[in-house]
Amino acid sequence: MYDKLNEIREETLRRLNEAGDEKELEALGVSVLGRSGALTEILRGMGKLEKDERAKFGQTANLVKKELEDAISLRREKIAAAMQEKRFALEALDVTEPGVRKRPMGRLHPMTQTYRTIRDALVGMGFTTFDGPEVEYDEYNFTKLNLPKDHPARDMQDTFYVSERVVLRTHTSPCEARALLALEPPFRLVIPGRVFRVDEADASHSPVFMQMEGLVIDRNISLADLKGTIDAFVHAVFGEEVKTRFRPSYFPFTEPSAEVDISCTMCGGCGCRVCKGTGWLEIMGCGITNPHELENCGLDPREWSAFAFGLGVDRVASLRYGITHNRLQYENDARFLGQF
Amino acid sequence: MKLPLSWLKDYVEWNVTPEQLVEKLMWRGFEVASVETQMQEISGVVVGRIASLRRHENSDHLLVCAVDVGKGEPVQIVTGAPNVFEGALVPAALDGAKLAGGMSIKPTVMRGVQSLGMLCSGQELGLTEADYPGAGIHGILILEGERTPGQDIRQALGMDDVVFNIELTPNRADCQSVVGMCREAAAALGQTFREPAIKRVKGAGSAADYARVSVLNSELCPRYCARVVTDLNIAPSPAWMQKRLRAVGMRPINNIVDITNYVLVEYGHPMHAFDLACVKDGHIVVRNAHENEVVTTLDGKERPVSPETLLIADPEKGVGIAGVMGGLNSEITENTKATLFESAVFKGSNIRATTRSLRHTTDAAARFMKGVEPVNAMLALERAVELVDQLGAGKVVGDTIDVCAADTSERVVEADAAHINRILNTKIPAKDMADMLGSINIEAKAEGDTLVIRVPHYRVDIESGVEADWDIAEEVARIYGYYNIAPKLMEGSTFSGRVGEAFRDEDKLKDALAAQGLYEMYNYNFTGPAALEALRIPEGDEKRLAVKLLNPFGEDQSLMRTTLLPGMLDALARNLSRKTGHAAFFEIGNCHFDNNPDLPEERKLLGILLAGEGEDFFTLKGLIEEVCSRFYMEIEVAPGGGEYFQPGRKGVIHAGGEAVGELGALHPAVRKAWEIDCPAYYAELNVGELLPHKGATPTYKALPKFPKVARDIAIVVDESVTAKEARDVIEKARLKVVLDDISLFDVYRGQGIPAGKKSMAWSFTLRAEDHTLADEEIQTAVATLVRALQARLKAELRG
Secondary structure (H helix, E strand, C coil): CHHHHHHHHHHHHHHHHHCCCHHHHHHHHHHHHCCCCHHHHHHHHHHHCCHHHHHHHHHHHHHHHHHHHHHHHHHHHHHHHHHHHHHHHHHCCCCCCCCCCCCCCCECCHHHHHHHHHHHHHHCCCCEECCCCCEEEHHHHCHHHCCCCCCHHHHHCCCCECCCCEEECCCCCHHHHHHHHHCCCCEEEEEEEEEECCCCCCCCCCCEEEEEEEEEEECCCCHHHHHHHHHHHHHHHHCCCCCEEEEEEEECCEEEEEEEEEECCCCCCCCCCCCCCCCEEEEEEEEEECHHHHHHCCCCCCCCEEEEEEEEHHHHHHHHHCCCCCCHHHHCCHHHHCCC | CEEEHHHHCCCCCCCCCHHHHHHHHHHCCCEEEEEEECCCCCEEEEEEEEEEEEECCCCCCCEEEEEECCCCCCEEEEECCCCCCCCCEEEEEEEEEECHHHCECCCEEECCEEECEEECECHHHCCCCCCCCCCCCCCECCCCCCCCCCCEHHHHCCCCCEEEEEECCCCCHHHCCHHHHHHHHHHHCCCCCCCCCCCCCCCECCHHHCCEEEECCCCCCCEEEEEEEECCCCCCCCHHHHHHHHHCCCCCCCHHHHHHHHHHHHHCCCCEEEEHHHCHHHEEEEEECCCCEEEEECCCCEEEECCCCEEEECCCCEEEECCCEEEHHHCCCCCCCCEEEEEEECCHHHHHHHHHHHCCCCHHHHHHHHCCCHHHHHHHHHHHHHHHHHHCCCEEECCCEEEECCCCCCEEEEEEHHHHHHHHCCCCCHHHHHHHHHHCCCEEEEECCEEEEEECCCCCCCCCCCCHHHHHHHHHHHHHCHHHCCCCCCCCCCCCCCCCHHHHHHHHHHHHHHHCCCEECCCCCEECHHHHHHCCCCCCCHHHCCCECCCCCCHHHCEECCCCHHHHHHHHHHHHHCCCCCCEEEEEEEEEECCCCCCCEEEEEEEEEEECCCCCHHHHHHHHHHHHHCCCCCEEEEECCCCCEEEEEEEEEEECCEEEEEEEEECHHHHHHCCCCCCEEEEEEEHHHHHHHCCCCCCCCCCCCCCCEEEEEEEEEECCCCHHHHHHHHHHCCCCCEEEEEEEEEEECCCCCCCCEEEEEEEEEEECCCCCCCHHHHHHHHHHHHHHHHHHHCCEECC
16 A cells, blocks of 8 residues: 555656646646545545555645645646746837837927026025016116116117106016116015017027026125025036136126126037137127115115126026027927927 | 227326236226237248249249348248239238237248248238228238338237227216226226326417307206318328327327317217318207208218207208217318317207117217216317317317306215215225215315215216215225125025915926926017917917017017917927927916006916827816826816917817816918928916916825725717716716716727717716615616616717
8 A cells, every 4th residue: 555655656746747737737636636636536446455555645635735735736736837927928018119108208398408407506505586577667677777768778778668758678687677676675686587689589689589588685795605505506507617707898887897707518628619719609698787776775785795607598598408599499399399 | 988008098007917917907897808919820931022023934923022021131921912013011920920810820832942931911910991001802902101110910910909898887988088987997006196287278369250159958968079181181091100009909090080089989979070161150059959960971962950959050951960979070180270179068869869860870979878977078079179280281260169068176075984984884984985986086185974075077977865874885986896795694584485375386287287297388489470370370360469579580580479379389389390309398487468558468378289199189288187186186178279279279278267268289281380290289278377276285094994986988979968967967977976086097989889979988986985785776876877877968878
């Protein structure tokens, strides 16, 4: 009987390895362990044995049974794993095929993205947003800003007129006058908005463009504060490695005034087509607020001091994205807009 | 302004390169836009004398010239230009020469005859008629006067100067002159400015015997200086003067005109010379024009002038428009015997008004508008007569006529050095500041912390009073060097910056629109009457209340937009014709309505434009609903809307019961006007009216603990029953269970449905807060809904 048991064990283990799938394995299990299986038969014939012998054989037979059960279960897992592997192989994808874009994103205009970057940099420095009308009184656009009628500097900005006293604002600076009249100093403002000049559209000009103005008023504001603020702001928008250069200039609403250049964002300052070989890009105008402007807005320039700066968002966007012609920003060609 | 290096050298010791000067001027606030070397491209071109010429044996239009180029043996050059002749002095480009536009010259054989170079036209040398007489003609440039063959052509033409093009800021009108600019250049280079000394010509006799001047409006003409010159000898001006005038882009005419131009460039003061014989009684009257007066100006044009215009007249007639242009009737001609040189100050604002009403401006007018100054007027006049004397152009008569109402006394201003140091955040001693000012010829003395400054007559930009601190701070800063002022971060008050609510909402709105797949547009704010007409906007509609520009680019850009549609349609049409593959856009921008006596009403509008496959009225509506959901806001659409929509496919958008916009399919006539072939859908919402209806920050609602069951019902109703009516009935039905997720998933007309009726299929879910619904509860709820629909809408349950 022991021989028979051993034979069954070995036969089963051998056939186990031959079983290729779940079905064959199931059949094998039934033929050995099933109700009329070989092992079951042997256990059934055990009754003929002596009591002692029976107990001993029974123990051995149960061990074999357990062993075979375990072996079948192990084999079952192996087969299942192999089956799965096969299925996986069949289901394998070419992952380089293109993604399916069910809900393609739209795009924000490069100017919007640039405006937000600039604005957020300034908000991080304590500036708060401020707004004013696009169609504006001459009074705010010019006179209050130390540009009385017939001031020669009015020629710097060719103006669209609506009437004797109403213009399309030529800069965001009228909001300075509005803020200085309406708010209690000290404050720091960032003023974005559309402005208008009688300029035919070309590579770098547009009759409509977006400007951003910064205004800080406090006690003891100096040219050094202006330089430090603009440096910090330029680094936030263009990167830490970008250098600034302040050149003396003139604006009616500031004195002293400066033009700010940054080291060319295209070539890093070595000289290229974008910076016309100079290594520098003119980026904004700024200065200490002219005492006349403060006086015109009811503030004592001995008590309060201020600085202001203004830059073209279109221009910054062009530099940021390497846009070669300003007109592209107002043509709204989807192939252009889709790039940003 | 143009500053020739040769002229600069008269006043400044030159020991740097042009590039170094450019850099130094930049740090002083003078931007040099370009440095031009005259005839920079040209090399290897010399003066040639045509020693002899003959017809080409194989051509009837070519000439073979033997040209003396100063090398002994003449060179043979073939030319096709018929204007050469024996003895002519011409530009000869020899082997290896470079001409305008990068053309280079090599020996060649022309129809069997060797040509060792090329004879040049003015154009081939990059010259125009203004640069040299004859340069504009078609043919070889024939040089005037005596020249040495072999001389470099640039020297021969006097076109070898370096010219700095300086962009001046409007506050420095004094630098609109060679003298003023050289003063700054000398200081920038650390040199002493060699102040020009004018030798006053005393002259013989008295001007009063020839002329007198009456100024009837001294407000518009604060100073009028004049000198008389007799025995005029009108002739070309000398080469050195012509060379300098050409270098600054002026065309030499004759000695008298050239002198006024020369002084204009040198001193920045415009002058005029009248033929004294044409001024009745030699009496100059400076007065306003009479009603309906007409002056014929030097350019031969009859110009009607208004009483606001200041004229230079004699007792009978106008002889010039003050500060703008002289009259034809008193022009200097070759027969002029005696002249009156005028050097006057005219009020800039009046000159500006005059040029505006004449629609004509001149160099002289531009100077007056920038501002001229009375002391300089006299200097310029004395310089002019000095040149007359020097050139032998006439006899200078004694005495200067000077009608002066202007204050020409020296101004002394005080500035507070401590305040200047606060403005700049520097610690510059007052004494050093005084020295710095001295370096630009401003005499200043430090008395403690006070700077006492004698303002030179030409520095009209330096104000008296408290503002002087800022003016002097600017001077000190640019001399000290902006780069020497160390940047620092602001101290004092602290601020927490904020993005205001309207700005934040606009960000969020744009993000939501982009998330729906729209591309953002930026269009110009201009439109025109034709566009409004094409949009079928009726007369009297508020969209016709567009703000008009007084000086637009053209009719089609003469109005400020009252709707975003025209610009967006332009861009859509471009995208369709270029097949860019995208036709879903939005724009947020301001529109203006001229409905207000003060400033026009400014409305921030949102426009959404969709076209192409898959888009319809309801994709647009759904998009707006989705975007509004971002603001916890629901919209409703009722029939209605503007004329640019197709009737029956348009609606008014309501939020919180208020009309906030419109949407619809664009009218075929509108699409046709923009050549858009496919259906297009547009919505325009007033952002300022929409966003106030945004919902509050939501409060969390507990998630359902018991399952919901989905049901749907199809009902047949009259065509007139709207989806909103049906939905209202379903929503308001009194049920004992919770009704959610109501949705109209199908509307069907056709087979099986009687004419004039439609089938609506609604789905919804039912649940209870505290238990799982039993079948009977569900059946009761559905039955209640059906009954309500039957009762309120005469609906029938569909089979």
